[in-house]
Amino acid sequence: MTTHNTLSVLFVCLGNICRSPLAEGIFRQRLSEKDLDNKIQVDSAGTGDWHIGFPADPRSISVAEENEILLDGKARLVRQEDFHCFDYIFAMDRHNLNDLEDLQRQHGGKAKIRLFREFDTSTESTLDVPDPYYGGIEDFREAFDLLDKTCREIIDHLVEKLAL
Numbered sequence: 001m002t003t004h005n006t007l008s009v010l011f012v013c014l015g016n017i018c019r020s021p022l023a024e025g026i027f028r029q030r031l032s033e034k035d036l037d038n039k040i041q042v043d044s045a046g047t048g049d050w051h052i053g054f055p056a057d058p059r060s061i062s063v064a065e066e067n068e069i070l071l072d073g074k075a076r077l078v079r080q081e082d083f084h085c086f087d088y089i090f091a092m093d094r095h096n097l098n099d100l101e102d103l104q105r106q107h108g109g110k111a112k113i114r115l116f117r118e119f120d121t122s123t124e125s126t127l128d129v130p131d132p133y134y135g136g137i138e139d140f141r142e143a144f145d146l147l148d149k150t151c152r153e154i155i156d157h158l159v160e161k162l163a164l
């Protein structure tokens with residue numbers, strides 16, 4: 001198996017204000033707890049352009065704060081170079097996955113595109129991360145727990161690919 005000195009991952013959802021910024025913040029926090037922040041780079045982006053330049057949804061920010069995680073990024077669109085720069089792109093749901101695969105067919109690039117919950121070992125089937133945007137704070141808390149569990153599993157998976 002090839003090992004890498006560093007890896008980079010991009011989390012992608014529709015608006016880049018609810019799920020993917022939470023995933024990014026959680027992933028970054030769990031990396032730093034394992035002293036891996038200089039080994040794996042992380043970012044997030046969206047496939048839709050409605051919220052470009054805006055901070056994360058206030059409900060994502062407050063659920064992150066409840067867990068001592070700061071979300072200070074601004075929404076951005078997935079761009080052509082992401083498919084060339086990132087090692088992994090994790091789609092929050094199957095719509096995002098289809099959109100990303102279409103974009104990669106146009107732009108090329110080495111990035112491996114995966115459905116985020118492929119790495120959730122608590123389920124047999126690969127499922128979407130439900131979009132909490134039209135829900136309430138409890139839906140954001142549920143999203144947090146799901147994202148946290150799977151982020152930890154992704155980190156365990158990627159660590160095996162790193163030359164530590």
Ligand code: 4NP
Binds near residue numbers: 015018019
């Ligand atoms: P996200 O949630 O994809 O998890 O950021 C959404 C945010 C905004 C919209 C839809 C989903 N929207 O339709 O504006």
